[in-house]
Amino acid sequence: MKSVGEGFTTFSVGDKVLHQGYFDKRRATFQHSSVVPAEIAAKIPPNLSFDQAATIPLTVATASVGLYNKKLAPYGGAALTPPWEEGGP
Structure with a gap:
């Protein structure tokens, strides 16, 4: 920085x-x-190296896709309401 x-x-x-x-x-x-x-x-x-920290955004994005994307046959997400939207947990 x-x-x-x-x-x-x-x-x-x-x-x-x-x-x-x-x-x-x-x-x-x-x-x-x-x-x-x-x-x-x-x-x-x-306690994290740059290499370890570099994986965090990808893992968060991957989890978000699985949890919040719409259900599309035969694949798709769980279609949960994300916490940043109204009505989300």
């Missing part, structure tokens, strides 16, 4: 963080630096 915005206290310069990537050059993963909203970033715990 090279810098944080003025008054920002969630992360500090030097923190190791992870995030789910985007499909544009500024916010993509697999690069030295990217710019992402703090809401989708998380600090990497000191």
